Amino acid sequence: MTTHEEIERKYEVDEDAWVPDLSDIATVEPAGELLLTADYFDTDSGDLAAHLVVLRRRVGGGDEGWHIKFPAAVGRTELHWPLSIGGAGEAHGDAPAAVPAEVIAPILGLVRARPLRVIARLHTRRTALHLVGDSGQRLLELADDRVEASDVAAGTLRIWHEWETELLGGAPESAQARAALLDAVEERLLAAGARPAASTSKLATALGRTSLAPAQQAATLDRGSPASEVLLVAIGSLLEDIARIDPRVRLDRPDSVHQLRTRVRRLRSLFASYRRVFDRTVTDPIRDELQRLGVVLGEARDAEVMRDRARSLIADHDALVPGLGTRLVDGWARAYSDGHERVLAELSGARYLALLDSLDEFLARPPLAQDAFVPAGTAIPPALARDLNRVLRSARAADAAQAEPERVELLHATRKAAKRLRYAAEAVSNGDSGVFGRKVRTVAAAAEAIHDLLGEHRDSSLMQGYLRATAGSGEHAFDYGVLHEFERRGAALCLADYPGALRDLKRLR
Numbered sequence: 001m002t003t004h005e006e007i008e009r010k011y012e013v014d015e016d017a018w019v020p021d022l023s024d025i026a027t028v029e030p031a032g033e034l035l036l037t038a039d040y041f042d043t044d045s046g047d048l049a050a051h052l053v054v055l056r057r058r059v060g061g062g063d064e065g066w067h068i069k070f071p072a073a074v075g076r077t078e079l080h081w082p083l084s085i086g087g088a089g090e091a092h093g094d095a096p097a098a099v100p101a102e103v104i105a106p107i108l109g110l111v112r113a114r115p116l117r118v119i120a121r122l123h124t125r126r127t128a129l130h131l132v133g134d135s136g137q138r139l140l141e142l143a144d145d146r147v148e149a150s151d152v153a154a155g156t157l158r159i160w161h162e163w164e165t166e167l168l169g170g171a172p173e174s175a176q177a178r179a180a181l182l183d184a185v186e187e188r189l190l191a192a193g194a195r196p197a198a199s200t201s202k203l204a205t206a207l208g209r210t211s212l213a214p215a216q217q218a219a220t221l222d223r224g225s226p227a228s229e230v231l232l233v234a235i236g237s238l239l240e241d242i243a244r245i246d247p248r249v250r251l252d253r254p255d256s257v258h259q260l261r262t263r264v265r266r267l268r269s270l271f272a273s274y275r276r277v278f279d280r281t282v283t284d285p286i287r288d289e290l291q292r293l294g295v296v297l298g299e300a301r302d303a304e305v306m307r308d309r310a311r312s313l314i315a316d317h318d319a320l321v322p323g324l325g326t327r328l329v330d331g332w333a334r335a336y337s338d339g340h341e342r343v344l345a346e347l348s349g350a351r352y353l354a355l356l357d358s359l360d361e362f363l364a365r366p367p368l369a370q371d372a373f374v375p376a377g378t379a380i381p382p383a384l385a386r387d388l389n390r391v392l393r394s395a396r397a398a399d400a401a402q403a404e405p406e407r408v409e410l411l412h413a414t415r416k417a418a419k420r421l422r423y424a425a426e427a428v429s430n431g432d433s434g435v436f437g438r439k440v441r442t443v444a445a446a447a448e449a450i451h452d453l454l455g456e457h458r459d460s461s462l463m464q465g466y467l468r469a470t471a472g473s474g475e476h477a478f479d480y481g482v483l484h485e486f487e488r489r490g491a492a493l494c495l496a497d498y499p500g501a502l503r504d505l506k507r508l509r
Contacts, residue, residue: 038058
């Protein structure tokens, strides 16, 4: 598999439109004429389109093969496999009966056990040209495409003419320069009669849509809305996040394990904090499965945190402890790699896929309990108050602890209680489910401050233990001691700030 970041723009043009002269922008080189045939796949329920993901098998052109396209912050991320991946048949034959397992793997969390079928077939006659820079680097491709597309389910044939500009490997590195290049070309194309395409996807156009995802109307909520409606919007948003992050975890993208773990914890916290809104005979088993998943994600995430912390520690103090290099990092890097392998096994297993099905079923047919129809303004504040008091009880127990190991564990429990409060408050004060305002956001911020301080203290304590265990009595023993002292002082500063953060939370009772 190879990965490519795709940044392109599409334009609708009349049948008789001609590509204008672009030689004043850069050197123009013809790139030939191609015949492209593509089959697009999705489930019967459109699970890929719903998440703006495209899966196709294309024959023809320099990048023929299997492609998956994911939305990205800028443009799209495209994965590519050769046509013959997994013994998928002759390179230029008809599409195989099944999509290869290697291709399904990154999107398994989206499609699960649901079969994939061809939903559209496209035949494109492409005439391409390249804009080339002064040093011979290819900057941009302009494709003049004449497309015939069959909507398989509807039996509809659609024909259109479009121009497509795409940045190539030699394009400028800065976002500003890239945009300037695309803008300069666009100015010429619009002057020649082009119009920005209503859809940025050939598949959407083939299906007669302007977007792959179906249109959704945002719910209008306030404090008078039933508590269940407010929370279901928050839960639905978290499930959308999981669907977006899941492929990134499978591809081992930076911070993806952390992001997925956070969403899993948020879901579990909402089911706990608002347990009077939904039937616990349904939510408790889901919480148990979320906890199990969180443990597996946590192993990889904790190793990732320690690996990155070790890197920063070395970078910040390299002048004081020369020679350690990557020695301090390697162990955690191996632990993360092993942990990520276990995460991949978990995400490909039947229990995880069944959990996703259970969450979808929960959202489609929510099991309502006694407070489900109580206005959010009445049902939610008591739940937040219970979580806030839970934090304070745990903090008092930590203060009263006599033995240091007991105090450390109770501080960890306080951190987890603060995190649950934060998640419960943020769920009803942010985004489409944000029916509460400044006061609840202040509670969330105060809980976050406690969570962050105690989390930093715990991470620092873990690193101190690792440094002590690794130091030994070799030539770098003193250097490890220097780093240990930096970590010890940092942890002490966190505990020094913690009482003030706790007082801020107490004032909000």
